[in-house]
Ligand code: SPV
């Protein structure tokens with residue numbers, strides 16, 4: 001297979017380099033897809049697909065109780081979610097030379113870079129269980145297995161590591177060396193010399209006698225207190241940390257399970273276990289979301305919503321001590337729930353809420369919550385920027401504190417203009433306690449539905465001594481097609497301003513007008529309200545009670 005400069009080397013090549021490099025390298029055990037991914041993320045160059053750990057996570061013994069195809073299936077899950085090479089612990093090769101051939105073929109097909117086989121008899125027993133009562137394979141028979149594997153592999157870089165169990169089974173160093181040499185001549189790519197002593201003496205003696213005839217691999221499960229530098233000086237090629245992750249998983253699960261059982265609650269363990277988000281990340285949820293955007297044509301055209309909900313709300317005194325304004329109850333449910341229900345009713349399911357003050361109190365299902373960490377010192381446009389990766393070619397931007405009759409949203413979704421703002425033509429009196437008044441190209445001609453009117457300006461009205469406004473913006477903007485780019489560039493432009501942190505959505509809309517972009521007006525006449533004070537809560541309750 002050809003490799004270009006930009007693609008990483010095939011995994012078989014990576015494993016070969018790892019074994020043959022002059023440096024001491026490390027493989028860490030993994031036992032399923034999740035742990036394999038964790039090994040790669042931790043920076044390891046290779047994965048040991050441990051027979052002990054894979055059988056343990058299946059809940060069976062390391063005695064070939066799991067069938068070889070079950071083991072290979074697990075290895076395939078591991079290969080699917082990683083890019084580094086996997087060396088499978090192939091036990092004894094699961095049979096004779098013929099079984100070994102089939103194993104190698106299947107491993108190559110499934111993206112496993114190499115296999116390690118040990119010179120014991122099927123069904124094997126873990127080397128640390130009654131090792132000295134474990135019979136060894138006959139040398140010639142084992143050499144035949146190695147040769148058969150090498151002959152069948154289609155990728156020259158696929159590695160077969162021959163594991164010498166002589167020292168485990170109570171034989172002497174001469175036997176270990178005799179076997180290693182025979183396996184080398186049979187075609188093995190590396191020798192794994194195993195020892196169950198708590199000191200590295202046997203390993204170091206073997207390494208010295210072996211004198212690098214082939215790369216040497218070790219598994220310091222028992223002599224783990226040996227400084228790694230000792231292995232490096234002895235010329236070892238690779239160290240396999242054979243089982244720390246399955247043991248870490250077991251002790252973490254035991255401790256968490258016991259605590260939950262004791263406390264009949266998960267509240268205390270919640271903060272010391274991986275978050276749901278972390279699990280989603282490890283599963284690659286983000287990639288699927290991106291792929292859906294690319295391939296799920298229908299979803300691309302879906303209208304989405306961005307809701308600004310970062311403020312505490314100044315007018316509510318202690319009512320907002322423990323929650324943001326949008327979580328105040330209105331007619332039995334939080335204000336934000338009303339809004340989300342309205343959006344969902346109109347088929348808008350992708351809802352991004354930008355929270356800030358007491359964000360943790362936002363407890364509404366079916367939304368994505370982003371947090372403006374600087375909410376206490378910044379304004380609406382800063383919050384909006386937090387959601388900029390969710391600007392699509394069709395989205396609605398809404399203040400989190402508005403309630404409105406559903407038809408307003410339904411009609412707005414009919415608009416195909418790049419930018420549309422909803423203006424209430426029933427409010428044409430400038431008042432000091434309300435802002436966001438709108439001046440338009442024409443007043444609302446209530447006899448013609450859907451007239452083409454352009455917005456000229458939104459302002460609080462202060463300093464507008466001239467004409468009366470044509471209405472009040474209700475806090476809803478729809479952005480479509482090219483409107484998205486206009487919207488983004490107006491936002492980027494304003495970001496350059498020194499006072500960006502104080503700017504609000506009307507400043508952005510005015511910037512669009514200043515950029516010569518048409519901002520379409522959609523007139524409504526009442527049928528909405530925003531919640532800014534304790535007095536508004538009662539009005540909102542009545543309004544919501546009347547909305548079905
Ligand atoms: C394994 O990890 O399954 C091994 C290494 O074979 S050991 O358990 O140390 O023998």
Ligand code: MG
Nearest residue numbers: 050051052089
């Ligand atoms: Mg094993």
